[in-house]
Amino acid sequence: MVMKRTPSTKNCAWGAFFKKVTDMNVKNIILPSVIIVISLVALYFISQFAVPSFQDASVGSKFFPTAIAVIQIIICVCIILGEIFHKDPQQDSAPLFNKYSIFGAVFIIGYATAIYFLGYLAATLLAFFLYLVFFKTTKRYYYLIAIVFTLVIYYVFANVFYVALPEGLFAGLFYD
């Protein structure tokens, strides 16, 4: 007669826990995990804050940031535990980003960098044209709108609001 071995209650609980961990959607724990790491780094920097010798208050400059970082870690742990034990009914398995959002992110960073080197006029015209080319826009008046928009904004900021838009690093080299 073969005796059937039943797992202990403790093993069952751990088994169920690991099943839940493997079942859960990993993307939902990425963000809280990253924020926990950032909070820990913040706590390290908080410990390095200078302490003024004349301070006689019980609450100093470290109190608020420390409290916030600790609360942040607690919230993140709660989110992760919540994800393990109560799966979010709204979650989906679609990828977080598509090629257009990645293009958008690169586009914004690229434009911000270009404006630093090329100045507003050249950077905006270049970026607008690149954007229209990326989306394979064939309508000519879209390109015309890009030019008109760039020039109108330049005129309005310079002559109506008296705000000097960036000239760019290269323009500075030419003027020198």
Next chain:
Amino acid sequence: MIDHLFNGLLTALSFDILPILIFGVVGGITLGAMPGLTATMGVAILLPFTFGMDSTAALVMLIGVYIGGIYGGSIAAILLNTPGTPASAASVLDGYTLTKNGQAARALSISAISSFSGGFISTVLLIMFAPILANFALRFNAPEYFALALFGLTIICSISGSNLLKGLLAGTIGLLVSTVGLDPITSVPRFTFGIMDLYSGISIIPVLIGLFALSEALTQLESIVSEKKQALRNFSLKMLSRKDLKDIAPTAIKSGVLGTVIGSVPGAGADISSFVCYNEAKRASKNPEEFGKGSIKGLSAAEAGNNGVTGGALVPLLTLGVPGDAVTAVLLGALVIQGLTPGPLLFTHNPEVVYNIFSSMLVANIVMLIVGLIGIRFFCKIIEIPRILMIPIIMFLSIIGAYSINNSMFDIGVAVFFGLLGFVLIKFRVPLSPILIAMILGPMAETNLRKSLLMYENSWSFLYDRPIALFFLVLTAFSIYSAVKFSKRKKKVIV
């Protein structure tokens, strides 16, 4: 008060200011009408245009954008079954049914009149009650402001929707960001890493431009290719009749008052108000079965309800310096840029500014009504503006706007960083408004807590010694309790 109001009306109707107000209202309606672009985004994008203006012109324009933006959201809701802003989601229920029946012009005119009614009533109530509350708030000292800031931070709980923890997480991100710079009491540098630009802290304007304009533009970009072009249905240009006006009048007035009350509660925005007013109109109606099937009373309630918030939301902002929602947080940024500090002292130090705001709100609502009724045919064209062109324009304006505050490349970096952060957080369904509200209220809470402790020689007794502070702390506890309860109930509904 009457003198100030009269002078404010003269200013709002002057040749210098009126065109700016009209530009603001039309700009707000245009942005609000485009699906996905909210009133908050509209105010954030157009904020940089106000830097060169004097304070009256700047605030008048932004008020116009705010009021126009909330109304503009209903245009896409009625014509395309796609709410232009979350605030007009309730307008879809009856508005689009009217469009399907070929009565789009009637629906749009009902929407314009109801929005006007809600906004106007709300402004009148704001004018009546805000000075009284501001007068009361003059008694506040550091402990009261600390308790008020704490209560204000509980707004985060109520705007977090079903996911309270993610809302709180966003709040802590905002609080942590607000601690960057010199400590407000001892001037100890915090998280500055030797970077000079960080010593004065992170400016709110580039953060809000990043969070509400850039991240939204990125989100729109993602869906731009997959979207199908929605064709407008044919409709007659026959507007509402006198009988319609008579039918909707009681509902519009009641919803305007209700919207003002809801708007004055921090955390309850135009979206909540429009649904509450819609449900109330349905409950009170003799024919509730007509709601959702093209009921003009339903449409009127939703529209008067969401525009009713415009005046109500300014009550805590102007009297206490506490923004009730994202758009008033952006308006707070605009006031600060103009060198004005919202709060009770604004009423004593700059009464002309306060009454200019009140007067321009009254005029903005009238302008919105006129523009809304005359421009029905024109606004139908707005929703057909290709978003593929609007998105880069929003991005460029955002980045230029961030730069023009201090002519600083560093601010561009801040806007881009928060734009990308906001986009990532949207992906993880983390709400963005708590970040901004926490950034505004965090320093207020910290500074006043530490001042209170210094006043009370390191004793925490100010928390229960002072009745007003205690009152706000009780409100804080109640607010947290009700938000947790609401969040649990909402989760159950989703499951």
